[in-house]
Amino acid sequence: MHAKNVLKTYESVAATFDRERDKSLFERRWLDRALNHATGRRVLDLGCGSGRPIAQYMSERRATVTGVDGAPAMIELFQKNLPKAEAIVADMRTLDLGKKFDIILAWNSFFHLSPDDQRGMFPVFAAHAAPGAVLLFTSGPAAGEPIGQVGGQPIYHSSFDPPEYRTLLDDNGFEEIAFVPEDPDCQMHSVWMCRKRPSA
Template structure:
């Protein structure tokens, strides 16, 4: 199982994944915190998947969502499930939408990239961050490259060391607001919440 196998795997299992995805919205507290810190409601959802339940929750809160996913079947489901959102079929790596957002979210998607590709995403985050934009990502809690499963199929994951993420955020203009490794209140997810530093005049 390699990083380049991730998108074809999600493309194959998209409908089953959408049907079985946990919709209890255990992510709600973090999503609400993201919106509370964000200066507006323009949200970039990277690795948006089928849009349920996260993008639909954000849409209910009057967010203007741009969903990006590289799996054709996933972005087709996103268009169906979140009809008011903008849907972009694209790989998040090297993304350049020529647009800036109030919040950038990559929930359970960024960690499917290789360590090198994860490092290369931080300039992408910075390029799409508007003034005082919020960035929220989920990662692993230790440096590792485990293989998980989605709809019975193996799928690649990777994580850098926490200090590496903190250093990358700082180097690309983000200040960490909160970091919770294996948050027990969020189904064990490791969550980073950061904000773009003000531009020095």
């Protein structure tokens, strides 16, 4: 299983993923923190999947959501679940929307990229971040390339050690607000919250 197979896998399991994805909003505390830190409500959801529950929750909180996913089947579900939101089929690695956002989410999506592609994402984050924008993403707690499962299929993940993420963030104009590895209040997700420096 390799990073290059991730989009094909999500395309093939989209309906199962949407049906089985935990919708209890265990992520709510982090999403609320992002909303509280942000200066606006323009949200870019990278790897948005079907939009449930995260994009739906942000929309209910008066956010204007743009969902981006490289799997067309996921975007089809996203449009069904959030008919008023903008939905774009695109690979996050080459994204260039020409727009800035107040919150950028890469929740359980960014960590499916290879190490080199993860490094390349930080300029993409920066290019879409308004001054003071909040970047919220999940990673692993330490460096590695584990294989998980989605919809009964194997799925690739990768992560760096925290110091490398901190260097990438700093080099691209972001400051760390919080990092909680294996957050016990978030189903053991390792969560980063960062802010785009106003002058960066």
